[in-house]
Amino acid sequence: MEKSKIYEEGLENYPKATVVLTNVLLLLWFGFAAYGMSALKFAGLPVVSIGYLLFALVMLGFVLRKHLCTQCYYYDKWCGSGWGKLSSCLFRYKSGNYEIGLKLAGVTWGLLTIIPVIAIPLAMFMYGDFLISGGISLTGFLVIMAMNQFGRKTGCSQCKMRYICGASAAR
Numbered sequence: 156m157e158k159s160k161i162y163e164e165g166l167e168n169y170p171k172a173t174v175v176l177t178n179v180l181l182l183l184w185f186g187f188a189a190y191g192m193s194a195l196k197f198a199g200l201p202v203v204s205i206g207y208l209l210f211a212l213v214m215l216g217f218v219l220r221k222h223l224c225t226q227c228y229y230y231d232k233w234c235g236s237g238w239g240k241l242s243s244c245l246f247r248y249k250s251g252n253y254e255i256g257l258k259l260a261g262v263t264w265g266l267l268t269i270i271p272v273i274a275i276p277l278a279m280f281m282y283g284d285f286l287i288s289g290g291i292s293l294t295g296f297l298v299i300m301a302m303n304q305f306g307r308k309t310g311c312s313q314c315k316m317r318y319i320c321g322a323s324a325a326r
Contacts, residue, residue: 161228165315168229174237177306181236184299185211188267191275191292194285203274207267214263221246222256223322228315235310257321271296 189204196202224230224242231243275296279289304324311317311325 160318161315162317163315165317166313167315168233169235169310169313171233173235173310174233177236177310180299180302180306184267184296184303187292187296187299188271188275191271191289191296192278194278194282194289195274203270207270210263211267214259216241217245219256219260219263222251222253223260225249225251226253226256227320235306235314253321260322268300 185208189201189208192203192207193201195204220238220242224234224238225246225248227234227239227242229239230248232239234240271293275289275293279286279293282289308324311320311323314320314323314325317323317325
């Protein structure tokens with residue numbers, strides 16, 4: 156099949172249970188990360204956790220939805236994360252820049268992964284009383300991260316855009 160063609164056997168709409176599960180796992184990902192970094196406080200506030208969550212919300216909820224989802228087959232449809240529906244509520248079809256979106260997606264997911272991997276052990280090292288809860292948080296984060304990679308590969312293999320999408324894990 157040509158790289159420019161839609162994968163005809165792909166799902167027209169993903170099951171809503173998949174969408175819910177994906178979003179629950181993402182909430183757990185960000186929850187474990189934010190809690191694990193919460194011991195890193197400045198002026199009594201968990202600014203690393205707050206900054207991390209705000210960055211995730213802005214980039215995943217708005218910026219990437221505009222640049223990636225507005226270009227996708229699943230715009231205004233149920234994709235594996237439900238973000239096709241979200242993007243249609245926020246932005247016009249084809250209103251973003253796909254190439255910029257792909258670059259930003261790599262940077263965004265890279266930061267959302269690496270920051271907790273560095274910050275949680277740092278918090279555990281700096282605050283000995285946070286060792287156990289930080290360890291649980293880091294373990295939970297790493298497990299969810301691994302599950303996300305497996306789920307992404309499975310989800311991409313059922314996607315109509317699997318041959319077109321620059322971020323597909325099904326190639």
